[in-house]
Amino acid sequence: MHAAGPPSRPRPRAAAPTRTQVGLGRALPVVVMVLVVVADLITPDSERVDRLLITVPALAAATWSVRGTIGMGLLAMALRALLVVVRGEPDFSDLLASESLILGITAASAWVSAVRTRYERDLAEVTAVADVVQRVVLRPPPPRLGPVELHLLYVAAAAKARIGGDFYEAVKIPGAVRIMLGDVQGKGLGAVETASVLLGAFRSTAYDAPDLPALADRLDEGLARYAAWDPDSDAAERFATVVLVELPDGRDTARLLNCGHPAPLLQHGDDVTAVEATDPSLPLNLAGLAESRHRVEEFPFGPGDRLLLYTDGVSETRDRDGVFYPLEERARRWVSAPSERVPELLHEDLAAYGYGGLDDDIAALLIARDGTPAEPADPS
Numbered sequence: 001m002h003a004a005g006p007p008s009r010p011r012p013r014a015a016a017p018t019r020t021q022v023g024l025g026r027a028l029p030v031v032v033m034v035l036v037v038v039a040d041l042i043t044p045d046s047e048r049v050d051r052l053l054i055t056v057p058a059l060a061a062a063t064w065s066v067r068g069t070i071g072m073g074l075l076a077m078a079l080r081a082l083l084v085v086v087r088g089e090p091d092f093s094d095l096l097a098s099e100s101l102i103l104g105i106t107a108a109s110a111w112v113s114a115v116r117t118r119y120e121r122d123l124a125e126v127t128a129v130a131d132v133v134q135r136v137v138l139r140p141p142p143p144r145l146g147p148v149e150l151h152l153l154y155v156a157a158a159a160k161a162r163i164g165g166d167f168y169e170a171v172k173i174p175g176a177v178r179i180m181l182g183d184v185q186g187k188g189l190g191a192v193e194t195a196s197v198l199l200g201a202f203r204s205t206a207y208d209a210p211d212l213p214a215l216a217d218r219l220d221e222g223l224a225r226y227a228a229w230d231p232d233s234d235a236a237e238r239f240a241t242v243v244l245v246e247l248p249d250g251r252d253t254a255r256l257l258n259c260g261h262p263a264p265l266l267q268h269g270d271d272v273t274a275v276e277a278t279d280p281s282l283p284l285n286l287a288g289l290a291e292s293r294h295r296v297e298e299f300p301f302g303p304g305d306r307l308l309l310y311t312d313g314v315s316e317t318r319d320r321d322g323v324f325y326p327l328e329e330r331a332r333r334w335v336s337a338p339s340e341r342v343p344e345l346l347h348e349d350l351a352a353y354g355y356g357g358l359d360d361d362i363a364a365l366l367i368a369r370d371g372t373p374a375e376p377a378d379p380s
Helices: 019-042 050-060 066-087 092-137 188-205 214-228 327-333 339-353
Strands: 148-155 166-173 178-185 242-250 253-259 266-268 271-274 297-300 306-310 364-367
Touching: 019 050, 019 066, 019 214, 050 066, 050 092, 066 092, 066 266, 092 188, 148 166, 148 339, 166 188, 166 364, 178 188, 178 306, 178 364, 188 214, 188 242, 214 253, 242 306, 242 364, 266 327, 271 327, 306 339
Parallel strands: none
Antiparallel strands: 148 364, 166 178, 178 242, 242 253, 253 297, 266 271, 266 306, 306 364
């Protein structure tokens, strides 16, 4: 989450190499050897180009394994010797010097390749651990809870990360469905830590909190207790905006409590409007700065209606000119799109709109009410 300020152009982020790029990198040393051999055979004796074979092991180190890099270096040495013999009148002292040079570069390149492969292996292990952590801490929401479908878009800003400072959860409790979506201030591991604390607090209290204000207070208490337990943690210093939604059984209505979060978008038919909070609550972990009070907004949410919750990574994506992403306008284009397609459409549109790619965590959760009118709850 970032404080609002004058528009600025984000810097493009470097992308991870694709399989095609890796394949081209692996082919490059082979191509260089072929070109050097051909060029050396067709050029005059006074213009020797076979010395360029010293670049082969260095190029191989970028994409080949240690054995592959050594093999490329030895092959370059063999080609260098063969070219000297083919051209006649070999200068063995010059050949010995160039072979020694290629051998030294091959040894150095093999060390570089070993460091690179170890780094790649460590990165693969960390990525695998992140996948497991995501499934435990930030598991995908169920596709359906009670009378609503849930469709998620989640993108972490950090390269190779699976979890960021945006978080979400949805549970079915007796008499209602409760949903949370939020955004922790900042990025990195500290934001992930705070998000995990709030997720744990929600999962432990959503079932017995009597209403949304009580649930918001317990989330705040969960952060405060964690900060008291570990005062040196980042969670003690960070705040989080959160939107809580409750869909009671037997009623075509929704209740919403907004703690400083961007206003969700409600689609009713072809109309899309923002559900603005009349009196928004303070973000979590800031409630001590003022008298804590929570106002719940209640609005119709009947068959066919959809509610889009999102974080500021969506609304604050900027184009080349620094203009914020017009989410409400874009959402009107998708009123007829199937609910399961909306997150995909949003992701594609954000990627095309953002200048230099997406540089913030992004979470959007579409809550789609089915087409069946709610049955009155059993008073017993």
